[in-house]
Amino acid sequence: MEKLFERHDQYLAEIPTKFVRGVIDEIDWSLRLIAIKGPKGVGKSTLMLQYIKLNFSADDRHVLYCSADTNYFTTHTLVDTADKFCKIGGRYLFIDEIHKYENWSREIKEIYDLHRELHIVISGSSLLQINDGHSDLSRRLTEYQMSGLSFREFMCMMTGVNIEPIELYSLLNSPNLFCQEVKRHFHPLEYFHLYLKEGYYPFYFENKKMYHNVIENVINYIVDNELTMFRGLEVGNSRRIKALLQVLSKMVPYEVDISKLSRTIGIQRPTTLKYLKNLEEAALIRRLFTKIDTITDLQKPDKILIDNSNILYTLSDSNPEIGTVRETFFCNQLCAAGHIVEYGGLKTGDFRIDKEIVIEVGGSDKGLKQIQNEEYGYVAADDIDNAIFRKIPLWAFGFLY
Numbered sequence: 424m425e426k427l428f429e430r431h432d433q434y435l436a437e438i439p440t441k442f443v444r445g446v447i448d449e450i451d452w453s454l455r456l457i458a459i460k461g462p463k464g465v466g467k468s469t470l471m472l473q474y475i476k477l478n479f480s481a482d483d484r485h486v487l488y489c490s491a492d493t494n495y496f497t498t499h500t501l502v503d504t505a506d507k508f509c510k511i512g513g514r515y516l517f518i519d520e521i522h523k524y525e526n527w528s529r530e531i532k533e534i535y536d537l538h539r540e541l542h543i544v545i546s547g548s549s550l551l552q553i554n555d556g557h558s559d560l561s562r563r564l565t566e567y568q569m570s571g572l573s574f575r576e577f578m579c580m581m582t583g584v585n586i587e588p589i590e591l592y593s594l595l596n597s598p599n600l601f602c603q604e605v606k607r608h609f610h611p612l613e614y615f616h617l618y619l620k621e622g623y624y625p626f627y628f629e630n631k632k633m634y635h636n637v638i639e640n641v642i643n644y645i646v647d648n649e650l651t652m653f654r655g656l657e658v659g660n661s662r663r664i665k666a667l668l669q670v671l672s673k674m675v676p677y678e679v680d681i682s683k684l685s686r687t688i689g690i691q692r693p694t695t696l697k698y699l700k701n702l703e704e705a706a707l708i709r710r711l712f713t714k715i716d717t718i719t720d721l722q723k724p725d726k727i728l729i730d731n732s733n734i735l736y737t738l739s740d741s742n743p744e745i746g747t748v749r750e751t752f753f754c755n756q757l758c759a760a761g762h763i764v765e766y767g768g769l770k771t772g773d774f775r776i777d778k779e780i781v782i783e784v785g786g787s788d789k790g791l792k793q794i795q796n797e798e799y800g801y802v803a804a805d806d807i808d809n810a811i812f813r814k815i816p817l818w819a820f821g822f823l824y
Contacts, residue, residue: 424504424507424508424511426495427487427489427495427504428484428487430489430493431487431488431489432481434472434488435472435475435476435481435488436481438469438472438473438476440473440476440477442576442579442580443470443473443477444466444469444470444569444572444576445576445588445824446470446567446569446824447470447473447474449567450567451565452474452478452542452544453542454542454565455535455541455542455543455563456531456535456542456543456545456560456563456564456565457543457544457545457564457565457566457567458521458544458545458546458547458551458553458564458565458566458567459471459544459545459546459547459567459569460546460547460548460549460551460566460567460568460569461546461548461549461568461569461570461706462548462549462571462641462645462705462706462707462730463548463641463644463645463649464571464624464625464626464637464638464641465569465570465571465624465625466569466571466625467519467546467547467569468490468519468520468546469625470569471488471517471519471544471546472488475488475515475517479515484511484512484513485512485513485514485515486513486514486515486516486517487508487513487515487516487517488517488519489504489516489517489518489519490518490519490520490523491518491519491520491521491522491523491524491527492519492520492523496524500530501518501524501527501530501531501534502530502533502534502537505534505537505538505541506537506538508541509538509540509541513541514540514541514542515541515542515544516534516541516542516543516544517544517545517546518543518544518545518546519545519546520546520547521545521546521547521551522547522548522550522551522649522652522653527545528553528558528560529558531543531545531558531560532558532560532563535560535563548645548649548653548705549568549704549705549706550649550650550652550653550654550701550704550705551653552653553566570706570755570758570759570824571623571624571625571731571733571759572622572623572624572625573588573756573759573760573821573822573823573824574611574615574618574622574756574818574821574822575588575821575822575823575824576824577614577618577622577623577821578609578611578614578618580625580628581614582608582609584608584609586604586605586608586822588760588822588823588824589601589819589822589823590823591757591760591762591776591777591780591823594815594819594820594822594823595780595799595801595815598810598815598816598819599809599810601819601822602808602809602810602816602819603809605819605822606808610808611808611816611818611819612806612808612818615805615817615818615821618821619732619733619736619748619752620732620733620736621634621635621733621736622733623731623732623733623755624637624638624641624733635733635736635737638733638734638737639737642665642668642707642734642737642738643665645705645707646661646664646665646668646705647661649705650664650701650705654701654704656701660690663688663689663690663698664698664701664702666687666688667684667688667695667698667699667702668702668707668708668729668738669738670684670687670688671684671708671727671729672729672734672735672738672739672743673739673743674727675744675747676726676727676728676747676750679723679724679725679726679727681695681696681723693721696721696722696723697721699724699727700720700721703730706730707729707730707734708727708728708729708730709727709728709729709730709754709755709758710724710726710727711724711725711726711727711728711754711764711765711766711774712724712725712765712766713725713765713766713768714765715763715765724766725766725768726766728747728750728751728754728755729751730751730755731751731752731755732748732751732752732755735747735748735751736748745786745805746784746785746786749784749785749786749803749805749817750773750774750784752817752820752821753773753774753782753784753803753817753820754774756820756821756823756824757774757776757820757823759823759824760823760824761824762776762777762823763776763777763778764776765778767781767782767783771783771793771794771797771800772784772793772794772797772800772801772802779799780799780800780801781794781797781799781800781801782794782800782801782802782803783800783801783802783803784802784803784817785802785803785804785805786804786805786806787804787805787806787807789802789804789814790802791812791813791814794813800813801813801814801815802814802815803815803816803817803820804816804817805817805818
C-alpha cells in the first residue's frame with residue numbers, strides 16, 4: 424500500500440488546478456460507484472486528481488488514487504488492494520484506466536458488495552462495457568461521459584477568462600446579448616479557427632508542436648488496442664478500419680454510400696456497418712439518422728461525420744473542406760452538451776436538434792431560405808461575430824458546456 428500512496432502523493436503534487444473542467448460539478452461524487460468514460464486524451468485522469476486535490480488534504484489517507492495500468496497490479500488484485508485500503512480506514516478509492524485490468528467488473532462488483540462504506544470512482548475507455556453479461560454493474564454504477572474541450576473551455580485556458588456556459592434555448596432567444604457579453608472579454612473569431620484545428624484535446628497545451636502526432640497515436644491506440652480488446656476486432660483488420668477513417672475524412676457528409684465504402688476498403692456491407700458502429704462507440708466518428716427513435720442496430724446512417732474537427736485535420740492530407748469542418752464542430756458541441764442531434768435532410772436545415780429546432784450550418788453569406796418555413800429554424804454562420812435575426816455566430820454554439 425505504501426508504494427501506492429507514494430505514487431498518489433506524486434500525482435497530486437504535480438497536478439495543476441488553475442483550470443478545472445465544468446464536468447467536475449456535474450458528477451455526483453457522493454454516489455458509491457461512479458464510472459467516468461471517454462476517449463483517450465480528454466482528461467479523465469486529470470479530472471479525478473483535481474477532484475481529490477480540491478477536496479482532500481495532501482496527507483489524507485482516507486482517499487487513494489491509483490492506475491490499473493501499473494506493474495503493481497500484475498502481482499496484486501483489486502480486491503486485495505481494496506481490502507487493505509479499507510482496513511486502514513480508506514473511504515474513497517479512485518482507479519484509473521480500469522479497462523487495462525482483466526475481469527475488472529467482477530472484482531469491482533465484489534468490492535462494492537463487501538465494503539459498504541467505500542466510495543469507488545473508476546475511469547476507462549469510451550468502449551468500456553458496464554454490463555458484460557458476467558457481472559452486471561448497471562444497477563450499482565452511475566456512468567458519466569467525458570468529451571474534449573468545448574470552445575468555451577479552450578478560451579478559458581487560452582485567456583484565463585471563464586465565461587459561464589449558456590443553455591441552447593437561452594442562446595437562441597437572446598443571441599446578441601450573449602455575443603456582446605463574450606466580446607467584452609475577447610474576440611472569439613481571433614481564436615475560433617485555431618480551435619477547430621487544434622484545440623479539442625487538453626494535451627494541446629502540453630506540446631503544441633506535436634499535437635497532431637499525438638492525436639494520430641491516440642487513433643492508432645484505439646483501433647489497434649481498444650477495438651481489439653472490447654469489440655473483438657481481428658488485429659489484421661485494423662488497417663481496414665484506419666482506411667475507413669481516411670475515406671470518411673475525405674467524404675462529403677451528405678453522400679453516404681455504404682456499398683461504395685465497402686468496395687473501397689474491401690469488406691462486406693454488414694461488416695462496414697458494424698465497423699461504423701464500433702467507431703462511433705470509440706468516439707472517432709458520429710453517425711446521424713433522420714429519426715433516431717426508429718434505428719436498428721446496424722442501420723445505414725443518413726450522414727456520417729468525424730467526431731471532432733481536430734481528428735478531421737489530423738486525418739486529412741491537406742486542409743479539409745471547410746463546410747465539413749463547420750458541421751463537424753457544430754454536431755460535436757451539441758452532442759457533448761447532451762442534445763439529441765438528428766440529420767435534417769436535404770430539403771431543410773443540416774440538423775434537427777431535440778426534435779424541434781432546425782439548424783443550417785454555413786459561412787457568413789449563408790441565407791435563411793432553407794429554414795424560412797421552420798418555426799424554430801436558425802442558421803449557424805461562420806465568420807460573423809454578431810447575430811442577425813435568426814442567423815447566429817457558429818462559434819457561439821461552442822459555449823454550451
